[in-house]
Amino acid sequence: MTALTGLGGTLHLVAFTLGVALAATLLILPPGIALGWALARPSWRGRSAVEALVSLPLVLPPTAVGLGLLLLLGAHGPVGGPLRRLFGIEIAFTWKAVVVATGVVAFPLLVRSVRAALEEVDPRLLGVSRTLGRGPFATFLAVHLPLAWRGVLAGVVLAFARALGEFGATILVAGNIPGRTQTLALAIFQRVQVGRDREAMVLAGLSALIAFLLLLAVEWLTRRRERRLER
Amino acid sequence: MTGSLGGEGRAGAAAGPAGTETITGPEPVIRLDLELPLDRFVLRVAAELGGAAAILGPSGAGKTALLESIAGLRPARGRVEVGGQVLQDTALQDTARGDGGRGRSLAPERRRLGYVPQEGALFPHLSVRSNLLFGRRRSERRSAAVMAELATVVAALDLEPLLDRAPRNLSGGERRRVALGRALLARPRLLLLDEPTTGLDPERARKALGRVRQVRRELGVPLLVVTHRPEEAAALADQVVVLEEGQVREAGPVREVLVRRFRGQGAEAETLVEARVVEHRDAGGVTRVRLADGAGRADGAVGAERGVEMSIPWTPDLEVGASVLLAVGAGEVLVASVRPVGLSARNLVEVEVDALTRVGEAWLVQAGPWLAHLTPEAVRELGVVVGGRVWMVVKTHAWRVVAG
Numbered sequence: 001m002t003a004l005t006g007l008g009g010t011l012h013l014v015a016f017t018l019g020v021a022l023a024a025t026l027l028i029l030p031p032g033i034a035l036g037w038a039l040a041r042p043s044w045r046g047r048s049a050v051e052a053l054v055s056l057p058l059v060l061p062p063t064a065v066g067l068g069l070l071l072l073l074g075a076h077g078p079v080g081g082p083l084r085r086l087f088g089i090e091i092a093f094t095w096k097a098v099v100v101a102t103g104v105v106a107f108p109l110l111v112r113s114v115r116a117a118l119e120e121v122d123p124r125l126l127g128v129s130r131t132l133g134r135g136p137f138a139t140f141l142a143v144h145l146p147l148a149w150r151g152v153l154a155g156v157v158l159a160f161a162r163a164l165g166e167f168g169a170t171i172l173v174a175g176n177i178p179g180r181t182q183t184l185a186l187a188i189f190q191r192v193q194v195g196r197d198r199e200a201m202v203l204a205g206l207s208a209l210i211a212f213l214l215l216l217a218v219e220w221l222t223r224r225r226e227r228r229l230e231r
Numbered sequence: 232m233t234g235s236l237g238g239e240g241r242a243g244a245a246a247g248p249a250g251t252e253t254i255t256g257p258e259p260v261i262r263l264d265l266e267l268p269l270d271r272f273v274l275r276v277a278a279e280l281g282g283a284a285a286i287l288g289p290s291g292a293g294k295t296a297l298l299e300s301i302a303g304l305r306p307a308r309g310r311v312e313v314g315g316q317v318l319q320d321t322a323l324q325d326t327a328r329g330d331g332g333r334g335r336s337l338a339p340e341r342r343r344l345g346y347v348p349q350e351g352a353l354f355p356h357l358s359v360r361s362n363l364l365f366g367r368r369r370s371e372r373r374s375a376a377v378m379a380e381l382a383t384v385v386a387a388l389d390l391e392p393l394l395d396r397a398p399r400n401l402s403g404g405e406r407r408r409v410a411l412g413r414a415l416l417a418r419p420r421l422l423l424l425d426e427p428t429t430g431l432d433p434e435r436a437r438k439a440l441g442r443v444r445q446v447r448r449e450l451g452v453p454l455l456v457v458t459h460r461p462e463e464a465a466a467l468a469d470q471v472v473v474l475e476e477g478q479v480r481e482a483g484p485v486r487e488v489l490v491r492r493f494r495g496q497g498a499e500a501e502t503l504v505e506a507r508v509v510e511h512r513d514a515g516g517v518t519r520v521r522l523a524d525g526a527g528r529a530d531g532a533v534g535a536e537r538g539v540e541m542s543i544p545w546t547p548d549l550e551v552g553a554s555v556l557l558a559v560g561a562g563e564v565l566v567a568s569v570r571p572v573g574l575s576a577r578n579l580v581e582v583e584v585d586a587l588t589r590v591g592e593a594w595l596v597q598a599g600p601w602l603a604h605l606t607p608e609a610v611r612e613l614g615v616v617v618g619g620r621v622w623m624v625v626k627t628h629a630w631r632v633v634a635g
Contacts, residue, residue: 124352127304130339131346132366132417142365146356 021163024103036114062168097174117151267307272477282453285464288474294457303339345419351410366417440634466634498562555635
């Protein structure tokens with residue numbers, strides 16, 4: 001505990017928070033892009049249902065999401081149980097649980113941004129690519145993604161920012177263990193609880209600064225996109 | 232220019248004197264029997280077409296949708312066959328919707344059709360060169376064969392100065408040329424052109440059509456063009472299908488169909504004739520052309536005028552020997568019962584009247600490809616009758632070069 005105070009402790013905290021957020025973002029990137037692509041495709045049966053399901057973590061209380069994850073990933077849960085028995089992997093109350101919780105909560109933001117970015121691309125270009133001999137996947141890589149990359153990247157940054165600030169789901173499935181599962185958001189809560197308000201304020205300021213820089217990046221990416229579309 | 236595209240092209244098709252060029256080998260045939268649901272109606276098209284065909288119809292007739300269906304980009308039911316290859320064969324009137332019914336349907340990437348959408352649809356993130364080579368595998372792009380094909384297409388479409396530019400810096404005409412080249416370089420069985428001159432001014436449209444005609448002659452690629460302009464159909468196609476309200480109204484050889492349709496129109500009807508450039512008389516301010524043999528029908532409707540020469544407005548960028556398509560409105564053609572003398576108009580032709588049609592208050596005289604709009608009084612006084620002979624007179628500046 002003592003090592004976790006002062007400048008060194010704060011730096012460790014920030015590094016851990018950025019690390020799990022990055023891991024969570026990378027983890028959800030492939031399924032997020034795939035799902036965003038599927039949802040951007042012309043109407044198919046069940047699309048609305050999938051869309052609603054994906055967006056659920058956006059509107060559910062994060063604690064409810066966390067509880068669901070805990071039941072799933074806990075030592076006796078349907079996923080956590082087998083993982084523990086077969087591979088000896090523990091998820092709940094470890095850094096892995098932080099990654100999963102923040103990833104799940106950030107997932108809808110990524111999917112929705114990816115979908116919107118992909119939908120902006122002129123479908124005629126995708127059709128022409130197909131007639132020129134490129135299959136659906138090759139067309140996605142050669143035309144669709146290159147033309148939508150700004151929007152996709154904006155979605156990635158947004159998801160990363162959301163992952164950084166995640167609190168409710170994380171505390172349920174990963175606890176608030178200093179040095180093991182404590183992120184910036186959890187640390188602020190814990191400092192306030194024990195009356196170290198000054199420290200809490202410093203951490204809150206730090207969070208605000210990081211979040212502000214990230215949102216600035218998102219703005220810049222989407223602005224550039226709008227300007228390009230206007231001309 | 233000589234050159235060929237792959238093994239199927241024809242090296243250096245003869246560009247000899249008027250009417251002597253021939254396209255060797257059997258022309259691929261397009262067979263369509265399609266049914267596609269659109270917003271307001273179900274489009275039904277059944278047609279057998281030669282290697283140069285047009286689909287003519289007003290906007291909203293579903294022409295673009297039809298091209299997309301042929302390309303495999305829009306679900307439709309029925310059969311598509313190009314050059315003996317069945318690209319799609321699904322049951323008509325199948326109850327399944329949206330999936331094109333049951334049966335075989337090749338994915339767009341396996342149909343090898345050179346789709347050129349309106350305004351080109353170039354990939355904005357790629358250079359002109361990369362756009363052109365998009366249809367070729369990365370691994371083969373540097374091969375000598377592909378480089379030679381690129382050189383052929385670049386020369387035919389005059390693309391050299393554009394190669395390293397970005398699509399957003401190109402004019403409308405340039406974009407279309409690149410899109411055409413991109414489609415050609417993918418070695419298509421058939422080119423699908425969607426309104427190739429929309430948004431171009433008349434001069435650019437003329438050059439664009441001239442370019443497509445030249446490419447078709449030199450590279451021998453079959454094409455299917457959709458358009459709302461009759462003269463565009465005449466410039467590019469031998470056969471035409473007329474679409475109206477979701478149905479095929481008429482189909483057949485392009486000139487016959489157009490003349491038949493024009494008969495029902497008044498002064499907007501147009502005489503469309505093929506010609507070759509003979510010379511530019513710079514001092515005279517005219518370009519001389521020789522009308523193609525049988526500018527009308529082969530049965531001699533204009534037999535007497537074979538090889539007749541005419542003056543058109545001075546158009547120095549037309550090459551001597553080049554083939555051009557000319558148009559003149561029916562309202563701008565004078566009719567005389569005897570050979571006129573002492574007249575400023577240089578363009579006289581004696582023809583036999585094929586048909587006289589009442590259009591509103593006026594009459595339309597048709598003789599082979601020639602159409603003239605006359606008042607009832609003029610018809611009476613000149614004694615115009617079907618089978619009789621009259622002189623058609625066209626002012627030099629009444630001619631428009633549609634393609635060349």
